[in-house]
Amino acid sequence: xxxxxxxxxxxxxxxxTARKISSLELTQAAIAQARRWQPVTNAFIDLREDVAxxxxxxxxxGPAVGLLHGVPLAHKDMYYxxxxxxxxxxxxxxxxxxxxxxTAFDRIDRAGAIDxxxxxxxxxxGGATGHNIHFGDACNPWSPEHIxxxxxxxxxxAVACRAIxxxxxxxxxxxxxxxxxxxxxxxxxxxxxxxxxxxxMPRAWSLDCVGxxxxxxxxxxxxxxxxxxxxxxDPTASFETVPDYExxxxxxVTGMVLGLPENFFFDEVDGxxxxxxxxxxxxxxxxxxxxxxxxxxxxxxxxxLGGLVSVVEAAAIHRELMTTRARDYSKNLFxxxxxxxxxxxxxxxxxxxxxxxxxxxxxxxxLAHCDALFVPAIGQSLPTRAETDVExxxxxxxxxxxxxxxxxxxxxxxxxxxxxxxxxxxxDLPAGFQLAGRPFDEISLFRLGHAYQRxxxxxxxxxxxxxxxxx
Amino acid sequence: MPSERPPPEMIAAEARAHYGVxxxxxxxxxxxxxxxxMIAAADxxxxxxxxxxxxxxxxxxxxxxxx
Numbered sequence: 001x002x003x004x005x006x007x008x009x010x011x012x013x014x015x016x017t018a019r020k021i022s023s024l025e026l027t028q029a030a031i032a033q034a035r036r037w038q039p040v041t042n043a044f045i046d047l048r049e050d051v052a053x054x055x056x057x058x059x060x061x062g063p064a065v066g067l068l069h070g071v072p073l074a075h076k077d078m079y080y081x082x083x084x085x086x087x088x089x090x091x092x093x094x095x096x097x098x099x100x101x102x103t104a105f106d107r108i109d110r111a112g113a114i115d116x117x118x119x120x121x122x123x124x125x126g127g128a129t130g131h132n133i134h135f136g137d138a139c140n141p142w143s144p145e146h147i148x149x150x151x152x153x154x155x156x157x158a159v160a161c162r163a164i165x166x167x168x169x170x171x172x173x174x175x176x177x178x179x180x181x182x183x184x185x186x187x188x189x190x191x192x193x194x195x196x197x198x199x200x201m202p203r204a205w206s207l208d209c210v211g212x213x214x215x216x217x218x219x220x221x222x223x224x225x226x227x228x229x230x231x232x233x234d235p236t237a238s239f240e241t242v243p244d245y246e247x248x249x250x251x252x253v254t255g256m257v258l259g260l261p262e263n264f265f266f267d268e269v270d271g272x273x274x275x276x277x278x279x280x281x282x283x284x285x286x287x288x289x290x291x292x293x294x295x296x297x298x299x300x301x302x303x304x305l306g307g308l309v310s311v312v313e314a315a316a317i318h319r320e321l322m323t324t325r326a327r328d329y330s331k332n333l334f335x336x337x338x339x340x341x342x343x344x345x346x347x348x349x350x351x352x353x354x355x356x357x358x359x360x361x362x363x364x365x366x367l368a369h370c371d372a373l374f375v376p377a378i379g380q381s382l383p384t385r386a387e388t389d390v391e392x393x394x395x396x397x398x399x400x401x402x403x404x405x406x407x408x409x410x411x412x413x414x415x416x417x418x419x420x421x422x423x424x425x426x427x428d429l430p431a432g433f434q435l436a437g438r439p440f441d442e443i444s445l446f447r448l449g450h451a452y453q454r455x456x457x458x459x460x461x462x463x464x465x466x467x468x469x470x471x
Numbered sequence: 472m473p474s475e476r477p478p479p480e481m482i483a484a485e486a487r488a489h490y491g492v493x494x495x496x497x498x499x500x501x502x503x504x505x506x507x508x509m510i511a512a513a514d515x516x517x518x519x520x521x522x523x524x525x526x527x528x529x530x531x532x533x534x535x536x537x538x
Contacts, residue, residue, distance in 0.1 A: 355528075357520040
């Protein structure tokens with residue numbers, strides 16, 4: 001038998017259901033892997049071994065209850081589980097016990113998954129790098145000196161080191177797609193409203209999305225299928241039909257069309273990442289996918305307006321705590337949130353009101369003649385944690401602005417965007433591309449991403465355990 | 472629509488009066504630049520695309536643009 005921790009989520013679920021391995025064996029192996037890597041990655045905030053083992057024994061004792069039966073997962077520590085502490089990556093919530101359970105957790109539980117515990121994240125989900133002054137930085141299994149990406153940093157690190165098969169992140173401006181790209185994973189920010197946010201810590205209500213990160217696109221499709229759909233507890237959750245994302249995922253992609261932006265998205269791509277993106281495009285062409293050039297109407301406006309909406313909503317959420325607990329915020333997050341306190345309400349509402357028109361304009365210009373856009377996830381080779389440590393003087397424009405350039409526009413537009421790993425730059429540092437599509441057309445992104453992974457196999461490579469680097 | 476950078480004095484007064492924050496020296500000037508930049512960006516966008524006054528315009532646009 002191959003190393004079970006090298007299986008995909010789908011393979012693990014099938015093996016448990018077929019009784020080729022027990023949930024207890026797999027959970028024990030995952031816990032051992034999490035403990036081995038924890039000194040390097042600092043991925044877990046709370047590894048709940050006893051609870052997970054008990055759940056695994058219960059799973060083995062009964063029939064398979066769902067598509068995730070017996071598979072060990074863990075999630076960003078901002079999803080509430082009744083009676084459990086959710087830190088949200090902040091010392092302010094170090095002892096905060098949730099009084100309700102997130103809808104996404106309810107659905108994952110009903111599908112039979114085992115919850116190993118809570119995962120590290122950027123403070124209040126407000127950072128693109130993975131730094132955290134309260135719980136220590138999450139570190140990239142591929143190179144602990146380099147960033148994991150954020151804000152779903154612990155999910156990225158834990159999935160990449162094969163301690164879990166998948167996990168939830170959250171994405172307001174790139175917080176699923178950036179750590180997915182930086183850690184060599186697949187991750188999808190679904191369409192806005194595709195997944196209920198009930199029981200999830202808000203970062204910016206108009207932009208927040210719940211979504212999965214995993215090693216394979218198909219695993220993301222499975223997990224999204226479990227959590228997507230309307231929810232009485234969240235009136236903003238869409239009633240659009242949720243398709244079976246795995247049905248037809250193996251179909252050939254011959255004849256599908258990728259849009260290649262001629263402006264904005266590739267403007268700041270460096271040579272090493274550019275070469276990997278070119279190779280990925282070559283692979284798509286070998287699969288029979290054609291490409292068409294597209295022009296992005298006003299990429300800078302999408303970036304700017306997304307930033308404005310995000311900072312105002314975050315400031316509204318944090319105003320009181322910023323007044324009463326200012327010293328319990330990192331300098332970086334406090335100063336990045338502060339401008340939101342001073343933006344006139346009318347300008348904020350204008351930025352929100354323009355979303356519909358920008359979406360219509362973008363769809364007509366960039367998505368009318370293709371199935372998905374192909375753009376970078378992170379346009380540069382991964383920076384180090386030291387280079388991006390704003391608390392120690394690093395430039396915010398470098399640490400934050402460059403990283404989110406290619407992800408935030410889709411957040412403002414509410415469009416689905418899937419990050420897919422496409423190889424490694426020097427030093428075994430992962431890189432990835434994004435596929436972005438029309439609202440609620442996640443299924444086209446999954447088909448394309450899955451076909452690419454079947455043809456390549458970058459996701460099969462595993463990081464090697466290295467010496468400990470203090471977080 | 473004029474793009475306006477708020478006076479640093481106004482930023483400092485807002486911080487003190489509404490949020491209880493006493494800004495460090497130079498911080499009000501820096502915030503004024505950042506806030507002014509964001510307002511200018513909103514102005515540029517608003518000058519190109521007209522204000523949409525329908526409250527459910529965005530969710531409706533999401534449905535309309537779906538495949």
